[in-house]
Every structure is written in structure tokens, then in C-alpha cells.
Amino acid sequence: MDYLHLTVELIVGFVALFLMTKILGKTQFAQITPFDFISALILGEMVGNAIFDESVTIWKILFAIIVWGVLIFSIEILSQKVQGIRGFLEGKPSIMINKGKIDYSALKKNKLDLNQLQTLVREKGCFSLHEIEYALLETDGTISVLLKHQYDVPTNKDLNITDKQVRLPVSIILDGQLEKDNLHMAGFDEEWLKKQLSNYNIHKYSDVLYAEWRADEHRFYVSTY
Template sequence: MEIKSIAIELIVGYFALLILTKILGKTQITQISAFDFISALILGELVGNSLYDGKTTVYQILAAISIWGSLIFITEFFTQKSRRFRHMLEGTPSLIINKGHINFKELKKNHLDLNQLQHLLRAKDVFSVRECEYALLESDGTLSVIRKPLYDMVQRQDLQLPIKAATLPLAFIVDGEIVYDNLTLAGQEDTWLLNEIKKQGFHSSKDVLYAEWEDGKTLLVQGY
């Protein structure tokens, strides 16, 4: 098969999958359910297998992607409208730990062993089962945990501390390039940014690996 033909099919397939992913939404990237995972795999296979099939044309690739994309779109539409259909395709959360006790039946049902459960708990900073009151195994395989009150995280309101407004850290420089969108979002200008990095011994943005700004804090600047 000619390289030119492969290149054309790759380019067309790339943009077709990119557009389709934008249309279907972010779940095709995060693969939050088994259905989304399978659909993403098949989309890739449709393009991959057709590349080395000399009889497959660009139009056939586009047709296959369009048909499969339409099936996914229709399925997602019905899962949003019908709760029963949604549960059938995407699954439902399983209560693995209930009131501090491990539900062995749910473990077996989800093909989860105790070592895997311990691993998932540690990922949530729970290093002992005795600290956990409830644990839900979500449809995407992650674990949601509610700690027992004795081991729960202390919050500011519990200590009656003054509440501070939440702030969003923004990257102003990444790999020597100024991120102007974040500058605008923070209401700052590039002249101010350059003056700030000069105060920390950098001559220009090209000398900076990473610079992060957060309201009320000094600019974090790191060089190469």
C-alpha cells in the first residue's frame, strides 16, 4: 500500500475521530464506564484496521466512523432519558463497605479481592478498614469513601476558624512561554509579569521553566 494513501487515511481518520470525540463529549476521553471504554477502542480499531486494507477508501472510513459515532450518540441519548437503560449499560455503584463492615457478596460480585480493596482505600488515604464507614465502588472502578466520624478530616468550620475565599492558581509561564489567557483571567499584564520575574533574578520569560500566580501570594518562579 502506498505511503501517500496511508498518510491521507491517517489524516482523515485523525480529524474525524477528533471531531467525533468533541461531539460525543469528555466521557470518551475519561472512559468513565465499560461502554465508553469499548466504544473508544472500536473507534480506534475502525481507523487502524482500515489503514492497511488496500480496498478500503477514505469515504468508507468516514462512513464507518459516522455510523459508529451515531450509534454511540443514540445510546448516550437513551441513557440520559431512561434510568433503567443507563443502569444496564453503565452499571450502578456497589456498596463494598457498609457501616464499617466489608460486604463480601459485593466483593465477589465485582470480582474484587481484599488486596485490591486495600489498594483502593489507600488511594483515598485510608490505611485501615476500621477508619471507613462506607465505601462505594463506582461504575468506573474508583472508590468513594466516607470515613468514620472519629477518623474524619477536621474542617475549618469545626474549629470555628475564619473562612478564606477560595483562589485558583494560574500558570503564567510554562516552558518559557507566557500564558496570556491566564494573565487576562487574573487581570494582569505581561509588563507586570516581567517585572516580577526580574525581581527574582530572571531576565526574561525564556529563562523561566514555570511561574505560578495565586491571589494573595507571591509569584512562584522556577528556572531551568
């Protein structure tokens, strides 16, 4: 196969898949349902096979991607509009532990053994199945855990801590590059930023690996290389 022709097909396939994935949404990246997972696999396999088949032209590759993308998009819209088929396409969460008792039939139905269940709950920071009141196996294969009352972490409300407004931290500098939009969103200008950096004896943005503003703490954090 001509290397130039192969290069063009690779570039076209990459761009087409990238655009299709952006159009279809973030679920194609996260693969949150079996349907999304299969769709992503088929799209990649379709382009991969077509690229190394000399009888397949670039236009056929694009046509296949577009048709498959339209099918996926149509089914996604249909599942949003028609609730009855949503469970069939996306699946439903399964209760693995119900009121502190392990549901063995649910484990068998979902092809899950106790070792796998222990691994999944450990990823949630829980190292004993006895501490769990409810555990749900989600459609993306992860597990959600609700601990028993005596093992759960107390909330601010439980501790009667005074309410405080929660704000997102704002990244100001990333890899030595100033994020101007974030700086203005935080309500500051470059003069303010330079003054903050000078407190750390820093005079160039390129010397900063990461810097952020924490509005809830009214503090500026800096990490250098």
C-alpha cells in the same frame, strides 16, 4: 500497500477519530463507564483494521466512524433523557463496605478480592479497612471512601477557622511562554509581570519554566529551568 495511500488513510483516520472524540465529549477520554470504554475501543479497532485492509477505501472508513459516532451520541442523549436505562448503560456504584462491615457478596458480584480492595483504598490514602465506614466501587472502577468519624480529617468548620474566599491559582508562564489571557484575567499587565520577575533577577520569559499568581495569598511564584 502503497505508502502514500497508507499515510493518507492514517491521517484521515486520526483526524476523524479526534473530531469524533471531541464531539462525543470528555467521557471518551476518561472512559468513565463500561459503555464509553467499549465505544472507544471499537472506534480505534475499526479504524485500525480498515487502514490495513486494502479493499477498504477512505470513504468507507469515514462512513463507519460517522455511523458509529451517531449511534454512540444517540445512546448518550437517550441515557440523559430516559433515567430508566441509565443504570443499564452506565452501571451503578456498588457498596463494598457498609457501616464499617465488608460486604463479601458485593465483592464476589463485582469480581473483586480483598487484595484488590486494599489496593484501591490505599490509592485514596487509607491503609486500613478498619478505618472505613463506607466504600463505594464507582462505575469507572475507582473507589470512593468515607472514613469513620475518629479517623476523618477535621474541616475548617470543625476547627472554627474564619471563612476565606477560595480562588484558583492562575498560570502566567508555561514553558517560557507568556499566557496573556491568564495574565489579563488575573488583573495584571506585562509591566507588572516584568517587575515581579525582576525581583527574582529574571529578565526573559524564556528563562521561566513555570510562574503562577495566587490571589488567595497575594503571592507570585516562579520556577526556573
